[in-house]
Amino acid sequence: xxxxxxxxxxxxxxxxxxxxxxxxxxxxxxxxxxxxxxxxxxxxxxxxxxxxxxxxxxxxxxxxxxxxxxxxxxxxxxxxxxxxxxxxxxxxxxxxxxxxxxxxxxxxxxxxxxxxxxxxxxxxxxxxxxxxxxxxxxxxxxxxxxxxxxxxxxxxxxxxxxxxxxxxxxxxxxxxxxxxxxxxxxxxxxxxxxxxxxxxxx
Amino acid sequence: xxxxxxxxxxxxxxxxxxxxxxxxxxxxxxxxxxxxxxxxxxxxxxxxxxxxxxxxxxxxxxxxxxxxxxxxxxxxxxxxxxxxxxxxxxxxxxxxxxxxxxxxxxxxxxxxxxxxxxxxxxxxxxxxxxxxxxxxxxxxxxxxxxxxxxxxxxxxxxxxxxxxxxxxxxxxxxxxxxxxxxxxxxxxxxxxxxxxxxxxxx
DNA sequence: ATACATCTGTACCGTGCAGTACAAAGTATC
DNA sequence: GATACTTTGTACTGCACGGTACAGATGTAT
Numbered sequence: 001x002x003x004x005x006x007x008x009x010x011x012x013x014x015x016x017x018x019x020x021x022x023x024x025x026x027x028x029x030x031x032x033x034x035x036x037x038x039x040x041x042x043x044x045x046x047x048x049x050x051x052x053x054x055x056x057x058x059x060x061x062x063x064x065x066x067x068x069x070x071x072x073x074x075x076x077x078x079x080x081x082x083x084x085x086x087x088x089x090x091x092x093x094x095x096x097x098x099x100x101x102x103x104x105x106x107x108x109x110x111x112x113x114x115x116x117x118x119x120x121x122x123x124x125x126x127x128x129x130x131x132x133x134x135x136x137x138x139x140x141x142x143x144x145x146x147x148x149x150x151x152x153x154x155x156x157x158x159x160x161x162x163x164x165x166x167x168x169x170x171x172x173x174x175x176x177x178x179x180x181x182x183x184x185x186x187x188x189x190x191x192x193x194x195x196x197x198x199x200x201x202x
Numbered sequence: 203x204x205x206x207x208x209x210x211x212x213x214x215x216x217x218x219x220x221x222x223x224x225x226x227x228x229x230x231x232x233x234x235x236x237x238x239x240x241x242x243x244x245x246x247x248x249x250x251x252x253x254x255x256x257x258x259x260x261x262x263x264x265x266x267x268x269x270x271x272x273x274x275x276x277x278x279x280x281x282x283x284x285x286x287x288x289x290x291x292x293x294x295x296x297x298x299x300x301x302x303x304x305x306x307x308x309x310x311x312x313x314x315x316x317x318x319x320x321x322x323x324x325x326x327x328x329x330x331x332x333x334x335x336x337x338x339x340x341x342x343x344x345x346x347x348x349x350x351x352x353x354x355x356x357x358x359x360x361x362x363x364x365x366x367x368x369x370x371x372x373x374x375x376x377x378x379x380x381x382x383x384x385x386x387x388x389x390x391x392x393x394x395x396x397x398x399x400x401x402x403x404x
Numbered sequence: 405a406t407a408c409a410t411c412t413g414t415a416c417c418g419t420g421c422a423g424t425a426c427a428a429a430g431t432a433t434c
Numbered sequence: 435g436a437t438a439c440t441t442t443g444t445a446c447t448g449c450a451c452g453g454t455a456c457a458g459a460t461g462t463a464t
Contacts, residue, residue: 010462011410033322035237039452041324049413051454056411060452109322116322119383120313122238133384167381167390168397175377179369181321182335188369195370198401212432213440241422251443253424258441262422 018056021046023074025057026067031109034064034118034128064117064128068135071113075102079139088150089200092169095143096196099173100189103180111181114139115174140170160201172196220258221272223248227259228269228276233311236266236320236330266319266330270337273315277304281341290352291402294371297345298398301375302391305382313383316341317376342372362403374398 024045028037039060043050057063078098085091103111114136118129147162149155156162176189226247230239241262245252259265280300287293305313316338320331349364351357358364378391 010408012412012460013462014411015460031322032324033237035235036322036324036327038324038450040450050452051414052412054453111322115380119321119380120233120235120238120311120318122234122240122243125238136380136384164390164393164397167386168394171377171381171394172374172398173377174380175373175375178317178321178338178376178380179373182338184369188366191366192370192373195366195401196373196398199397199399212438214430214442216441217430240420242420252422253444254442256423 014052014056016046016048016052019070021048021053021056022063022066022070025063026070026074026113027109029064029067029117030071030111030113033116033121034060035121035125061128065131068113068117068131072135075105075108076112076114078102080142083142083146088147088155091143091146091150092200093193093197095169096172096176096193097190099176100186100193103177104184104186104189110183112174112177115177116181136170136174140166143169157201165201168199169196216254216258218248218250218254223250223255223258224265224268224272225276227265228272228315229311231266231269231319232273232313232315235318235323236262237323237327263330267333270315270319270333274337277307277310278314278316280304282344285344285348290349290357293345293348293352294402295395295399297371298374298378298395299392301378302388302395305379306386306388306391312385314376314379317379318383338372338376342368345371359403367403370401371398 024047025042028041028045031037032041039050039053042060042063043053046053048056053063057066079095082091082094082098085094099112102108114132117132118125119132121129144162144166147156147160147166151158151160151162156165172192176192179192180189226249227244230243230247233239234243241252241255244262244265245255248255250258255265259268281297284293284296284300287296301314304310316334319334320327321334323331346364346368349358349362349368353360353362353364358367374394378394381394382391
């Protein structure tokens, strides 16, 4: 989702790259969570001043939502790719190992923005919390749809329950996110994924 | 850990029950996290005023730590009990189902204080974050010790790795905590535990 | 060249935060 | 009853928060 200035508009041109600034805001939210990230933290990291932030992204919640979109299309894009694997097993493998890798990527903060962005928070951030819940659930539903298809295709046993399996995988992913936030190594996270896959129906 | 006033001391007696007040503080921290819980939230819930809070519990961090201790001995005490089960399998079963039940207990906030208390936060709360990491790791280590003993007793296969298994169980537990914070039902959480146990070595 | 529209930077707004000073109130000892 | 000692309640402190007013800067369109 490019934030682009309308071409051919008079007025002083924007002196910063909005996408680059958004990336920096994303990193701050990722590291500190929605509540923990102050506007001063954000403007410092984005290297713009406050009115520029408000003009380009709206208020703090607006900026956070745009950061969420960017997160989904960037660091978390593997989750969508994983669902395109040929088999349910391959999709879930790629999902779990992809999470292990993504959450221990040294170029990014540890853990998952969708989990640690606002897990428990004050009243003011509760709409943000609900937004994150909705996005996590959407991911789980997408996986569930993929597993239902797999069941129809005979790719999953007839007695398996896609709803429960999708919830299990989502749960392990979220658990891995917490482990990563605690500082667990990539190797440790991958071993978790390996064990978790032993529960997968044959 | 009773907070008791020294007997036989002159002076105006405390007008509130410190343990009861601590329980109420625990609930606020549990629901809103460390950063999200303001002192006004806390004093309102505890039904005491600010100087009484500071006199009895120190500052906000001190209160939080005491709430953590109370959490461990109260709502989370099942984690210690679980390790006393006769077999590793029974211990892990009780741990996972216990978590599913505890985190969907209608008498308490949803989710796990050790997870959502301060997963990502601003700089000021980073020592609290580290404290929570340490406590989660301590729980994982305790389980690991139990599994090592089980291996020695022939209760776990010789090729199993207690470190990895303990990490897996801790991860599922933390994932269940996130699911609970998202509003998942008790039945859903128990099914997750059931699936997760399929990965357990025979 | 001039008018106009937008962006930038500074300096500010009201509010809520964690933490505290201080006087009044209550209990034990003498 | 006087004194010593602690808790209570009110009112306050300094500070950081999210958000904005406004003036000057910088571009495009005419």
